[in-house]
Structures are given as C-alpha cells and as structure tokens.
Amino acid sequence: MSKTMTPELAPPRAVLDQDWGRIGRFGGLIALSLIFVALSNMPVSMETFDLIADQVTLGDVSLWWLLLVAGFAVGKEVVLEGMTTHARGPRDIVAGACTGAVAAAGLSVLAVLIDNFDLRDPLINWSPQTLEKLSLGGSVGSGVVLWLVAGAAIGGVGGSLHVLSERPRRLFVTMLVSVFLIAILETVLSDISEDIALEWLADIVYAKRGGLTIVGVVLVAVLSGAYSWWGRVRAQEAKERFQSLEGADRTRGNAIAFGLVAVATVVLPMVLGGITNELLANVGLFVLLALGLNIVVGLAGILDLGYVAFFAIGGYTTAILTSPNRGESWPDWMPDTPWFAALLLVMVFAALTGLFIGAPVIRMRGDYLAIVTLGFGEIIRLLFLSDWLGGYTGAAQGITNIPGVNVFGLTTVKGTNPQAVFYLVAAFCAVAIYVSWRLEKSRLGRAWMAVREDESVAEAMGINTVNVKLMAFVVGAVLASFSGAIFAAKVGSIFPTSFIILVSIVILVVVIVGGMGNIAGVIAGAVVLIGVLGGPKQPGLLQEFSNFKLLIYGALLIWMMLQKPEGLIPNVRRTRELHQEEFLQDAWLRGEIDTDADPSEGGVAPA
Amino acid sequence: MRHKAAPRTGVDWFLLVLKVAMFSVIGFGLFAFVLQQIDPNNWLAQQINDDATGLTADQFEGLIISGVSQGAMYGLIALGYSMVYGVLGFINFAHGEVFMVGAMTGMITSNKLLEAGAWESNFIASLLFIVMVAVVVSTLTAVVMERVAYRPLRGSPRLIPLITSIGISFFIQNVSVVLLGPGAKAYPDLPDWWTETQTIGFLEVQRTRLLVVVVAAVAMGALWYLVERTKTGKAMRAVAEDKEIASLMGINVNRIIVTTFAVGGAMAGVAGILWGIMFRSVVHTTGFLPGIKAFSAAVVGGIGNLGGAMAGGLTLGTAESVAPLLILEPLGVRGVSQLRDAVAFSALILVLLVKPTGLFGERLSADDRA
Amino acid sequence: MSERLLTIDNLSVTFGGLHALRNLDFHVDQGEIVSVIGPNGAGKTTFFNMISGMVTPTEGDILFKGESLIGLDPNQVTARGIARTFQNVRLFANMTILENVMVAQHCRTKQGLFGALFNTKSFKEEEAAIRAHGEKVLGFFGSRLVGYRLEQPASVLSYANRRRLEIARAMATKPEVILLDEPVAGMNPKESEELTALIGELRSEWGFTVVMIEHDMGVVRDVSDRVVVLDHGETIAQGSYDEVSTNPDVIEAYLGRPAEEAS
C-alpha cells in the first residue's frame, strides 16, 4: 500500500511534542512482558548460552530484544492517505528512549521486590540468580540505574530506526538478525561445516567455549551487510522478473526452482550429520501431517482438532501389522506383514476412520465440529490406552519391536539410520505435495473452496457438500496415516502418549503460522517451527528453548491470529478472505474496481 | 431445521446405524446391569460378564452423588462458555484455563493463609477470602483475555477467534508451568467437619459435595436473575442479537461484552475453588479436560441457554460417573474407569447426533446459527 | 401453453408454530417468466428456499417434471435442473470470477480424485469444457465479466456486477428453471432496464424458465407472463400484470395505491 503513496512530508515535530500516554502504555506493556520473561527464568536458564563469546548471552538477549521492539513500536505511525505526515527526527529517538526507560523501570521494580520480599513459593523463579541477573552483577541500586540507562539506550536505538531511511534501516536489521541467527545456530552450523570440510571457517567464527568470536561477528555483519546493501536489490529484481514470467517461461521457471529444491533435498542429507538428519526426519513427519491438515483446514475450511487420531491410526495399524509384539489377543496366524504391504491396509483403514469420524461431524457447525473432532481424537487415544483393548493395542505399554522398512531388500529404514528415514519421509512428502497441488486446481479443489466460502450456497449450487467434505477428511486422514506409519517404523515402538491432543494443536499452529491453504507456506511453517523449536516430543535445534516451547507456540498462535492471520507465506486467496474489508476499501479507492461498489455498505457476506 | 423423512444417502444410513448402535449399547448395557443386580450368577449375566458383582445401593448412591457434584461444577464452567457463545458467537476455548487460574489462585492463597495460621483458626472466613481472591483473579483473566485477544478480532470469520482461543489456552497453561512449575500442587487439608458426611433424608452426602451443589444452585439463580430480570441482562440479550443496533440504543457494547466475560470468569473462579476443596490438587492442565467437558455440557444443554448449561453439566457429570459402571462394565468391558472421558465425549457426540440443538434448545441469533 | 414444469401443490411451511406459507398452489409452465410479488415478510424467500430444498415444507408437495422434490438436498434439486440466486448476493467472494462459474458446474461433471491426480485425458477434456461453458455464460453479460476480469476475485466487482455474476453462476449449473431473488435490487434505473432485457433473453436465447421475486413493478411489468401475489404466506392474486395490478386486494396489501400512480 505504502509503495504507491507519496506522502507530503511536513517538518519533523518538536522533540517534546510526544504522545506521552502512548509511551506510557507501550512502556508499561513491555515492562510487564519483561517481568514475565524474568520470572519465567529465561534470562537465567539461557545464561549459559553464549551468543558472542564472553560478551553476550542468550539470557541477556531474552530481555534486550523486548526493549528494542518497544523503542521501535512506539514510533510506528500509519501513513494516512491525503493527510500530511511529519518527517522523522530526534523526536522518535526520544520517544523510543522514554519507552525503553519506562519498560526497564519494570525490571528495576522487580529487582527491588525480589531483594525485599520472598515469593519463592509460589513463583519458583523468584530466586537469587534472577536477582543477580537483574542487578547486573552489582548492587541492586546500581542495577536499577544501569537498567534505566540501558533501557533508554536500546529503546533509543529502536526509535532511531524510524529516522533512518529504508536502505540503512534494512542494513542494520539484516546485520543484527544475521549475527543473532549465526550465533544461535552454532551447534548445527559447526556440525555442518565439519561435514563439508569447512571446519577451519567454523573455528574462526566460533569460539571454543561457544559463541561467536569478535572476528566472527565482524565477518557475519560485513557479509550480511554487503548483501543487504548491494545484493538485496538484485535478488528482489530477480524475484520480480521471475514472477512476471508468463506461460511456458513461468512453467519452465517453476520446474527449475522445483528441481533445485529436489536436488537440495537429495544432496543435503548426505553431507549432514546424524543429529541434523534426525531433526530433518522429524520435520518431514510434521510436514506430511501439516500437508494433510492443510487440505482439511486450508482448502476445505474444516477445523479438525482431532487430526492426531489419523496419525495414531496410521502408527498403530502399522505396528499391529508389522510387529511380532502386537498384543496377545490377535490370532496367532497373523503374519508379520512387510511395511509396504501393511501400508496399503493402513491407507484403507485410515480412509475408513476418516469416514467414520467424518460422517457424524460433517453436518455440524464449524465450531462444534472442532470440539467433536477433538473429542474423537481423545476417544481414540483413550481406547488405545485402555485395558479393555489392551490385548490388541498393548495399552499403556504400547507396541514395541516394530521392524524397520525394508526397501526392496536394498536397505532397511529405521530410527538408527535417520538419513534413510528422511529420504523415506521426503518421498512421501513429495507425494503429499503432488496430491495437494493437483487437487487444489481440480473440480474437487474448487468445490472445497466453495464449501469453505459459503457452505449453504455451495450446496445450492449443486455441490454435495457432505461428500466433498468427507473427501477432504479422507485425503487428510490418509496423508496423516502415512506419517504415522513412518513414525512407527522410525521409532520402533508406539505408545498412546505419542498421540495426545497437543500434537493436533501443534500441527494446527504449523499450518496457520506457515499460511493456511499454501503448500510452500505449510512446509516452511513446519521447517521453521518443528526444526527450530521442536515438536511436542521431538527436540528442535534450540534446546535452550525446550522449556518455553509450548509457551512460544501458544503466543505465536495468538500473535499470528491478531497480526497476520494469513500466515507467513500466505495464500493469496486466504489473504483476501481475512483482510477482505481492507482489501475492498483499498481496491475501490484505487479505482481498480468498478466505482459503484461500496465496500462499507456490504453486499459481500464476510466469509 | 430440516426434517428428513428417511435416510437416503450413505451418510444418512451410516448415522442411523451409528445411532442405533449407540442406543443398543446403552439399552443392552442397562439390561445386563439389571440382570446382574437381580443375580450376578444367573445364566445370562454369567455369559456377559462372569466376574461382575453388581452394585450395592450405597455404591450407586455414591456414584450419583459424585456425578451430580462434578456435574454442578461442569455446569458452573459451562455457564461461561454458554454466555460468551450466546453474545459473541464463538467458543472461548480458553475458558477452562480461567477456571484453572481460579483453582491455582485458591491454592496459593489458601496455602498462604495456612502459613499465617488463619486457615485453621478461622476456616469460614478464609474460605470466603480465597473465593474472593480467586473470583477477582479469574475475572481479571477473562477480562484481559477479551481485551487483548478477542476485541481486535470482532467481526472476523468465526473460526479465527476459536483458533486464537486455543492459543490462549495453551499460553495460559504454559505461563502457569513457567511461573509456578509443572508439578501438581496441593490445597491444605480441610477441617474434619467438612469432609464428614451429612444425612439429608436417606442420602448421605459428603459436606464438600453438598457445598458444590448449593453454590452452583445459588450461582445459577443469581445469573438467571441478572440475565432475565435486570436492565444489564436485557442489554446482554440485545447485544447477543445485534451489536450494531444495540449500540444505537445507547448500549455500551464493549462494556456489556466485558461484563459477560467477567461474569463467566467469576463463575469459573468459584468453580475453581470448589474443584480445589473437592479434589485438593491442581496442575496446569487442570482446566483443560473440565473445560472441554463443560463446553460439551453447554452444547448438550443447548448453547446460549443458561438453564440448559447447568442441566447439561449435571447430565454429563452424572453420565460419566454412572455410565461406565452401569453400561460398560455389565457388558464385560475391563477397566471402565479409564473410559470416563471417552464416555463423556461419546455422550456429546450422541446428543449432537440425535438433537443438534442440544437437549433444551439453543438460543442464538440467526447469524450465529447459520 | 406448453408442458407443466413445476407444480406446487397445497404447500405449507411452519416455523415454530408460525405459518410462513399456507396452502400454496402454484405452477410454472415450460418457457414462462413468472413474477412473485408481495409485501416484506410475505414468505417469498421462504418459497424459494423451499423449492431449492433449503427448507422442507410441513405439508404439500413440489413436483418438478412430475417428480417430487420433497426431501431432496439442495444440491440434488440443483442437479435436477433448478438454479437460484440470493436476495443478498452470496458469491464466493474470494474465488475468481471464472472459478465462480466453474464450480457451479460441479453437479454436471464427474471427474474425481483419480482423474485429478493422474491428469487423465478425460480430466483435461472436462476441465476445458467446464471453462468454455463458464466463459460462455459470463459472455452473456457483455464484456463486463470476461477478459482480464476472469482471474479477478469476485469481491472486486461492483454491486451491479455481483448481481450479474450471481445470475451467471446460476446459469452455469445448466438449469431448466432459474429462480431470481430480487435481481435488480440496489441497481440504478439504467442498470435495471438493461437487466430486464437480459431476463427476457434468458428465455428467448437460453430457453430457461424464469421465476422471479421482485419489488420493482417496472421490471415486473416488462418481463412477466404471469404475476403471483403472496401475502401472509397465501396467494392473494394471480394473473397477468394488468389484472394483478388493478386487483384491489393487491393494492391494499402490496402496492399501496394503483400501479399507474406507483410507477
């Protein structure tokens, strides 16, 4: 929006012409967040993680970033069309500094409180370590002063970002983010560098006891800065050129891009270590799940909160069919089916379960459906857990001894060989991507979209909504069961605790954060979230965050819904749907649509 | 709204079969139960479940009482779900967490009171005090939740606030883990008098359970009065139906919505304390299952219908307490107590299949019903 | 007159004890244009909802080409050949204009999972046919809905064009009878005049039979063969425009004053 506007700039406002109420509000809010972060023990528990050797730890940053954000956020202004806008100036820096100071004052108050009262019961992190961290090593008094100064300084830096013009601002942010990322990904990056014989580089960049060296910081900053200053524009141009391609050129371009990704998927695991491959395999399992849920939620608009049920069905069916320890109640003559043969039955069984769960819920209102599917998910887990069916499912003891996947006698894929697992998962992901891609553009895909938009109209337009929605359930169920089948073979044992509600929710977060209805978005969501933070039980790259993982998932879900409900990599259509009113106002005033459409006067039913 | 004469599609047939199957399980289970009660050793009962013993009258009474008191608690929580659904038209999934916050607050406050010695010396006053604190904190939680997360989403597609509420639920649970630790925490012991039983007519009821039922009844009455008899209540009903027009009447819609959340939050706070003194232990997940069950109760009773919410709570509480032993065990199912939650969810599914608008009818505006 | 297409026999609908429609008799012959008029709340939209299967009548029967429609789902009714538009324009606003008319052909096509996944020849042919038919119905409204517009979301359309697209979408289902619910509501005089002409063409060029609810007496006068007046769920008059518009009951209940003055 802002690109097409050329705001008239009035001279900057006076330094003291501030919106003090706003500063107070923002400062107060960030102060509360800081206190929460401090009491959640992030600063202390992440103290041991050096970002820059001996200088900056992750614990420090857990507090600082909020101050930076505070300083920047307070100066944000919506550029209103047709109104004069003031140029940015020292006023913004002062506003940022004030906000930062107010926010930091919150920490000071906390420090004083910890110093004087004992609330260790119930607040488990109301501890001397926290106090030490908050008083910055010195006395409480000096800590208070230091925090206020630091708050003002960092907040001021945040505010000054508004003063910079776009290019230097981007430079600064890119450098900051790059240094942070390179530092935080130390474990995996040094792992990789070992694998590809770049150990010498890692030795330069990273210190022995962890954290970037000063040289490393400078190196990363310079490289990323150079990219931001010179390379970014060109990358942008290339991207635009690619997007403007049409017809056959576009198809070829897509094919090339796709090929590159495919090659990377094949080659990368070969050069990566076991831990990284393990991680990738886990990510792959979730990509598969997320792609399946994406069909149900993203395309057909059915909020299924019991999606884990299909994952469980896949896992248990595989376990029962392939493991010799399948539970004493099964007849003795049951053979230990090879995995690929079992997979056929898994598919059938998952599809049937999809129908079974889908049929009763399909006519319900969207939100009832959500709760009832959640209920189904729980029922299925409870049945697997129960002693009643224990003879078939192993109850709480689960089913162990699940053999790996024998791939045409060439190799056996199982947990001890994460690389092979990854390839297997990737193959299935490819299938899922293909299925999603083909279906989206088909008659069925259009029907799903119509159902999502307005179910009763879709029905009136001749779409058998029940069948179409059931189809979405079934396709989603089958994809999830694939994931379950691989999961069972990978882990080698299966327990009801792997299939708690949490899994459903995490998959949902992945789909939403990535971008509902968008294949690339969903994959990206899984890679970022599961890869970095980790799954419900699977560790991610950042072990330091494992205690806060679920907290972050929750916060992320709320934040995404409030700020960017269309996800990180949005589906154009979904974006429209979620920002429909804004979009309409916008398009209408730009004259892009017929002049007599009045968005504010309705006519379009909100989806 | 649609009345179908006969099933025509495959789905219709399937649902018919499912309904018949569920009712036959219930019917057959009850039949088997009766047989067992007559004589556990009769031939047919032996066939069905040879190690069943039947229930004694005392056991049965105990089940009913615990079911009813548990159900009353679900009912209290369900009121919050029902009110918010009635007014804003979405499921506030995080309402169960408000209940948990109430229970946690009660735990903290009562333990502090125990340290100070007030818990033992002046139990009634302490109890009132913790109720007060819990109500204040839960109400605040609910109100802040509305302000921060739901108000900005007003008018967005209806699944958006639902998803947000899932996030909030998650967030609050984990805030509790991070601040208070993941372990279960205990309420202090109650004075003996409270754990003793009280005889009412022929029933012997533990006094804490009695308290739960009495409190729920009082809360229900107060709420009914608020909604049906006061000006605020009329405003609530108006807001539930059409927010824009309500504001044209001069009703402060935001304030009414906040009031709705606050009242729901207060009820959840009270329920939290009742949970605490009944089960004497809280964890961060305490709110989750009761929350979902309370929502189920609201749906079972007919969402938007406050009397229905309470009735739904009692129905569901009793069903999950009695049904496993009354229906499943006679059928020879082992370890029925593990299936309590499954029974509760099945009850929800059954009710929605048979009567999608709940047992007592829902009260929603036309838009929400669409 | 030609073949009797739609017969409504002694039909009643009650919502919670309240009669929305009472003992309604109504018929439409092949190739007719029939207007349904009546005061707000007279049950006109309920009447449409009932024909299209969204509401099940309490009593009576609806026959389409001799077969009962009672108990059919809306999609089955559409598949039999009755399509409709909505009073408050309900498009799939985030789907493109072309997709809106393509998806409406769902019940006339049959490619499923297999065809889509393996991109079979029949799948490709069917897709092409769907697209062609979609463009054809859009083309009925001149250049407004075609060309670069095809790939635009329906939400960018002006109010009048949304109404047009909705009609196109109904046409795309390849119906025999088309039910139009206030097709010119909210249009300016020029636009409604143009649409009136198109409604005539729906019959003459496409061979559709049209049943239309409309408040604009000018439009009703210009296109209808027959006018049916509903009030309180009952038919109070039926006949040509001239007969109906001078009927004292109709003036009392609906027009408020004789039609010549009103128009």
Place this chain on the structure above:
Amino acid sequence: MTDQTTATPLLEFRGVNTHYGAVHILKDVDLAIYPGELVCLLGGNASGKSTTLKTLLGMVTPTTGEVVLDGEVVNDKPTSYRVERGVTMVPENRRLFKRLSVKENLQLGAYLRTDKDGIERDLERIYEMFPRVKERLNQKSGTLSGGEQQMVAVGRALMAKPRVLLMDEPSMGLAPALVQTNFELIQQIHEEGVAIFMVEQNANMALSIADRGWVLQTGRVVLDDSADALLANPDLRASYLGDGKR
C-alpha cells in the same frame, strides 16, 4: 423551515476526514442539520453514505475535522453519549431484536433514559401512533409482518426521544406499499418537530419530501442545495435520478 442563519445546527460536520486503515473515505465533508429540518444525503454505492452515518453516530472517529452536536464537539464521545443527546437512527432493513418481544424492543429504545414516567408516556404515545403495535406487545418481534416491524423500528427509535432521527435507506428492498408507509411515517415524525437526516439512493422519492439535500460522490460533497433545486439539476438528473420512471 427554520431560519438557518440564526439557529445553531443540531448536528454538524466541519471539514471531516475519515480513514479506513490508511485509505481516505470522507474528504473534507461539511454538513449541517438544523432543528426541525428534513434533509437528505444522496449518493450511489461507494460514495461514503454509510461512513457518514457511522461518523455521525460515533462508530467511526474522524481523522481530522469536527463532529459537532448542538454546539459541542463530540469527536471522542461514544455512540451512547450521542444517543443520550438526541441522535438516533432507524437502520436499513429495520433490524429489530427478533428474539425479544415487541415491548422489550421498545424499552431498549429508551435504554439510556431514567425518567420512568416519561418512558411510560412515550410508550403510550407510540401505541397511539401505531395501534397495531399495541396488539402485539408480547409477541417476539421476529414474528411480525414487514409493515409492523417497520412501525416497531420507528417506535424504538422514537423511544430515545431523538432531536434528530437518522434514516438509513428507508426505501431499500421494500414493497411499494411499505416504502410509502415509511415515507409517510417520516413526514409524520418530521411534523412533530424532529429533525430528520435521511440517507437514500432513491433520490426522487427522498427529494420529494426533503427540505435540502447533499450529494456525495467518492467521499466528497459535490452538490449542496435545496431539494427543489436539486430535483431540477440536470447533472443530478443524468447521474442519479434517471428518467423518473422509478
């Protein structure tokens, strides 16, 4: 009707600009409604009519400019404050609280009033005005016929004791008889001394009873004149009034 040079306007827009997000909707709009006037705001779809009403009622806050109610700037005041001061609206399509009884609907109209006797008196007045409404007091308002609903909607608005009544599209989607009733009601209320501000697409009808009118186009007032002059305006004839057939 009223001598505009001496009276203070009841409601006034002074250079109002509004934005929706970053997008400019109303552009420097000036309006004034004097006591006892019947004025109308004309404009096609997307001209900003709805936004004007929302701004008058406080559902949209202007970015710049002032909304003045009886001499007081009410930019930051909520809808309820304005309703209390005598601004109220009869919405398009009536929008009654369908699940509430007719009586409750009328009572809600007087939500902010505390004078019990006055409320009773006004209720009586409404019953007098609409005897048919009185017969159906305890019925759910959703069960009324269209005409009766219109009466309740107007009655509900009158219960707030308005000094200026906003009418949103009183002819939209209504049967001819109802449109007629509606306009008769408007005139009747107007004769009792209530100022009326009517937003309409049906320009012919609106101008036939109005004193003055404005024409809004993409957020800007493009014409501002007496009703007779507007009816005679050739530009307006061409763009809004059509051939007068309707």
